[in-house]
Amino acid sequence: MQNTFDVIIIGSGIVGVSTAWHLRGIGFAGTIAIVERDPSFSHSSTSQAIGGIWQQFSLKENVQMSLYGAKFLKEFAKEQKIDLDFQEHGYLFLADDAAQGTLERNVEQQRKLKADIALLTPALLEQHFPWLNTDGLATGALGLSNEGWFDAHQLHSSMRSAVRDWDVPLIKGSVTEIEHTDTEIRSVMLDNGRRLKCGHLVNATGPNAGILTRMARIRLPIEPRKRSIFMVHGESAPAEMPVLVDPNGVFLRPDGPFHICGVAPDKTDDRRSSASDIEPDPDLFNDIIKPALAARLPGVKEFKIIRSWAGHYDYNNFDQIAVLGPHTRLENFYFANGFSGIGLQQGPAAGRAVAELILHGAYQTLDLSRLGFERIVENQPLEEENLI
Numbered sequence: 195m196q197n198t199f200d201v202i203i204i205g206s207g208i209v210g211v212s213t214a215w216h217l218r219g220i221g222f223a224g225t226i227a228i229v230e231r232d233p234s235f236s237h238s239s240t241s242q243a244i245g246g247i248w249q250q251f252s253l254k255e256n257v258q259m260s261l262y263g264a265k266f267l268k269e270f271a272k273e274q275k276i277d278l279d280f281q282e283h284g285y286l287f288l289a290d291d292a293a294q295g296t297l298e299r300n301v302e303q304q305r306k307l308k309a310d311i312a313l314l315t316p317a318l319l320e321q322h323f324p325w326l327n328t329d330g331l332a333t334g335a336l337g338l339s340n341e342g343w344f345d346a347h348q349l350h351s352s353m354r355s356a357v358r359d360w361d362v363p364l365i366k367g368s369v370t371e372i373e374h375t376d377t378e379i380r381s382v383m384l385d386n387g388r389r390l391k392c393g394h395l396v397n398a399t400g401p402n403a404g405i406l407t408r409m410a411r412i413r414l415p416i417e418p419r420k421r422s423i424f425m426v427h428g429e430s431a432p433a434e435m436p437v438l439v440d441p442n443g444v445f446l447r448p449d450g451p452f453h454i455c456g457v458a459p460d461k462t463d464d465r466r467s468s469a470s471d472i473e474p475d476p477d478l479f480n481d482i483i484k485p486a487l488a489a490r491l492p493g494v495k496e497f498k499i500i501r502s503w504a505g506h507y508d509y510n511n512f513d514q515i516a517v518l519g520p521h522t523r524l525e526n527f528y529f530a531n532g533f534s535g536i537g538l539q540q541g542p543a544a545g546r547a548v549a550e551l552i553l554h555g556a557y558q559t560l561d562l563s564r565l566g567f568e569r570i571v572e573n574q575p576l577e578e579e580n581l582i
């Protein structure tokens with residue numbers, strides 16, 4: 195049994211698999227293994243995600259990573275001859291007077307980065323979306339291409355099988371210890387007693403990233419934060435529409451014969467949750483989502499819950515932006531963590547970024563150096579104004 199690998203990736207969600215896929219894709223010929231404690235993925239963030247992709251961010255790197263994600267989806271589907279069911283209907287972010295300036299400024303920056311976003315006046319919103327009540331709205335921003343939703347499950351499973359075909363074994367086990375010196379990681383210990391030595395170690399453990407990193411005596415501010423999703427039925431709700439995002443953060447989009455909606459909890463209620471807490475919070479639907487949808491889509495009699503579920507964001511409580519790249523002291527320990535709700539769309543770019551750092555020692559495609567761990571050490575948070 196092989197117990198030494200050039201690269202060990204812990205976690206086989208979208209980010210871990212993408213790292214392995216890109217390593218092979220850019221020509222890394224060394225040995226790679228992925229360690230996964232739950233090959234059923236029942237609790238991974240990736241399996242709870244709802245497949246959304248959009249470029250309407252304020253941080254340059256977030257726009258660029260999401261654009262890379264959209265391009266990747268299209269190319270990967272073509273290459274693998276699979277249908278990722280990419281519904282390119284856009285995200286429609288609505289703004290009231292208070293948020294109008296920020297939204298317009300962000301759209302200007304997004305367009306400079308080649309994101310295809312249109313600004314719509316209330317009159318244009320009414321023209322394009324006759325079911326929308328524009329009361330209280332000052333403007334809306336709509337993604338005209340590269341935005342919408344796709345089959346996340348299909349992407350993840352197809353990438354997993356592509357990686358298996360490229361001689362990357364999936365080793366079942368939970369990493370419980372990390373052996374290291376002052377400057378490098380040497381090996382990881384699994385719960386079944388197996389020790390695996392590594393040249394490079396990648397932390398792709400999603401919401402568990404902070405706990406994993408503590409095994410190497412490093413504090414990484416990533417924690418699980420619960421998010422509830424509601425599948426709903428609404429009589430005469432529009433079957434074709436973009437992902438609607440109300441100024442208060444409530445979102446809605448079609449899903450087959452039904453619709454999917456959600457909202458982040460109020461900041462005062464949004465705190466670290468236990469990874470085992472997967473009970474959706476019905477108060478979010480009854481108190482926030484339902485009244486917001488009733489006001490915004492007055493033609494729909496009532497949205498009723500068909501089913502609901504909850505998963506965990508890999509939440510970076512420092513600045514809600516991904517942490518990418520090596521640790522400052524343990525230089526062969528790489529982070530690909532803290533995506534805070536957008537890791538599915540950023541998974542392709544994050545995997546490519548980490549792969550380039552391992553193979554070339556520097557970014558080749560997108561310069562994501564501002565997302566490094568240094569900013570945490572130096573207490574220099576970045577800012578993203580548009581997270582939902």
Ligand SMILES: Cc1cc2nc3c(=O)[nH]c(=O)nc-3n(C[C@H](O)[C@H](O)[C@H](O)COP(=O)(O)OP(=O)(O)OC[C@H]3O[C@@H](n4cnc5c(N)ncnc54)[C@H](O)[C@@H]3O)c2cc1C
Binds near residue numbers: 205208533540541
């Ligand atoms: C409800 C919900 C909706 C979302 N919707 C979207 C969306 O529309 N668009 C979007 O871009 N993002 C979305 N996200 C966010 C996105 O799902 C995550 O950011 C992304 O899936 C993170 O991927 P990951 O591979 O880092 O983590 P995960 O998918 O959680 O994978 C990590 C893996 O590591 C394994 N692991 C953990 N610890 C260990 C250990 N010690 N040893 C071995 N294995 C370990 C876990 O079992 C897990 O399989 C959503 C998230 C949630 C919860």
